[in-house]
Amino acid sequence: MNSVELAPHRIAGLLAPAVDRVFRAGMLAGRDGGGAVLAQRYGGTAGTGFLVDLRTRLAAPGGRVDGPGFAAVTRYQDPVACSRAVDKQVAYGMLQRSADGTLSASERGAAFLSELYQVYADVTEELWAGHDERVSRMVAALGRLLSYALVLADEEGDDGGSAFTAMAPPYEPDGTPSGVLLLNRLGTLRYHRADAHAAAWAAAGHTAVSVAALPAGPERTAIELETDRRAAGPYTALGAEERLTLLADLAALPG
Structure with missing residues (x-):
């Protein structure tokens, strides 16, 4: 029975809400634990919004997110509103945008991201205090998942529309605390599933707008099952017990 329950496509579906819950708890703790105050020093949300979203790539020296990658990351948002938001963040001197639409952090933006990483270090240490062994175990498992997901993406080829390949691997400078590693690896794994979901609803004839309005029912269930199938590949890097341990x-x- 366990072998069926822990098949890669099955664990992909079971892990998705757990990944979302823990990631969102960490991000909320960051906002409430100093991130919002930090952002105000750099222009507030108008100046920093996409830097937070793209932090795991733009914090890296020379880190960039190209136009198709940005479109994939923001596929559920209004592209006109996104463009205007980027305009503001460029005007604030936080983002730089090249002629082809590629985004990078300015010197000021990089300074903000460095401070933001420290905020997440502080809040995740507090949020997940007493779970050091568990956090370290998850960091290791997620590292293997993301590494294998990148291998699979390379083998399949990237046509420039992948949020995951735009954001992976997350920037992890030497000395990055385990809590930050966990938060950012979970966030990057979510982009892998987001791509799988987009491929599933596109194959079913939907757009980002129409699938968001799709009610619960057989069609949505079929899309979710297809998402699990498409998201399953990286989980073959873990054994059945490791998959169950990650879920547990x-x-x-907490969070």
Whole structure:
């Protein structure tokens, strides 16, 4: 029975809400634990919004997100509103945009991201205090998942529309605390599933707008099952017990 329950496509579906819960808890803790105050020093949301979203790539020296990658990351948002928001962040001196639409952090933006990483270090240490062994185990498992996901993406080829390849691997400078590693690896894994979901609803004839309005029912269920199938590949890098352990560890984290 366990072998069926822990098949890669099955664990992909089971892990998705657990990954979302823990990631969102970490991000909320960051906002309430100093991130919002920090952002105000750099122009507030108008100046920093996409830097937060793209932090795991733009914090890297020379880190960039190209136009198709940005479109994939923001596929559920209004592209006109996104363009205007980028305009503001460029005007604030936080983002730089090249002629082809590629985004990078300015010197000021990089300074903000460096401070933001420290905020996440502080809040995740507090949020997940007492779970050091569990966090370290998840960091290791997620590292293997993301590495294999990148291998699979390379083998399949990237046509420039992948949020995951735009954001992976997350920037992890030497000395990055385990809590930050966990938060950012979870966030990057979410982009992998987001791509799988987009491929599933596109194959079913939907757009980002129409699928968002799709009610619960057989069609949505079929899209979710197809998403699980498409998202399953990286989980073959873990054994059945490791998959179950990852699920149990996520469930045990507060937040």
